[in-house]
Amino acid sequence: MSIAESLAQVRARIAEASIAAGRGPDAVSLVAVSKTHPGEAVVEALAAGQLLFGENRVQEAAEKFPPLRAAHPGLRLHIIGALQTNKARDAVRIADMIESLDRPKLAVALMDAMAKEGRRPDVLVQVNVGEEAQKAGIPRAEAADFLRACREEWNLPVRGLMCIPPAEGDPRPHFAWLAGLAAREGLPILSMGMSGDFEAAIAEGATHVRVGSAIFGARG
Structure with missing residues (x-):
């Protein structure tokens, strides 16, 4: 199956899940996760009308995306890893959104980088919803205080929250918890859900889903 065909399938599933959740078919943005895939794959996706991409590694993104922006001015890049x-300054230089702010030291680095670069990409705070030791993310119990510090102390343009739930078990309670926090904090963006669980995330209020393998196939 081509990338264009895979994109069409994923978009249809997103629209169906959105409608089933009582939302409009265009309520959810698709972040096409192109990590480890070559620039040619991104070009194929662009040809199929996809303009929003996610990359894990700043160095890989810096090599892949700047040459494409001139031909595709609507292209948007999220750093999701x-x-x-x-690498904070490099991320601020190339990204339209940084989804993985998860600790005070990084918040300070991003604040400094934004001042030096004169750019203020949107930021999401990543929450470790499953309290998993091996995963990044601010702990649940610290999330509200960290959000306030990000906005008030470090003056970061925090627009929402991101999470990666545990691989085992039902992800919906984790998504619901994150949606509740976003609502309490007045944050409009919820980046949650990947290839295996994005329909569940949409049911719980995701505004952005990060889909890689269902579009691009196995990692390059």
Whole structure:
């Protein structure tokens, strides 16, 4: 199956899940996760009308996307993977949104990078909803205080929340918890749901879903 065909299938599933949740068919944005896939795959997706992409590694994104922006001015890039503080300035330079803010040290690095670069990409706070030791994300119990510090102390353009629920078990309670936090904090963006669970995420209020393998196939 071609990338264009896979994109059409995923878009149809997103629309169906949105309608089933009582939302409009265009209520959810698709972030096509192109990590480890070559620039040619991104070009195929662009030809099929996809303009929003997600990358895990800043270095890979920096090599792949700047040459494409001139021909596709509507292209938008999200950094969705764990971000090292020494890559904060590179991320601020190339990204339209950074989805993986998860600790105070990174918040300070992003604040400094935005001042130096003169760019303020939107930011999402990543919450470790499953309290898993091996996963990034601010702990649930610290999330509200961290959000306030990000907005008030570090003056970051925080627009929403992101999570990766545990691989085992029902993800919906985790998605519902994150949606509740976003509502309490007045945050409009909820990035949650990937290839295996994005319909459940949409049912719980996701505004963005991050889909890679269902579009591009196995990692390159």
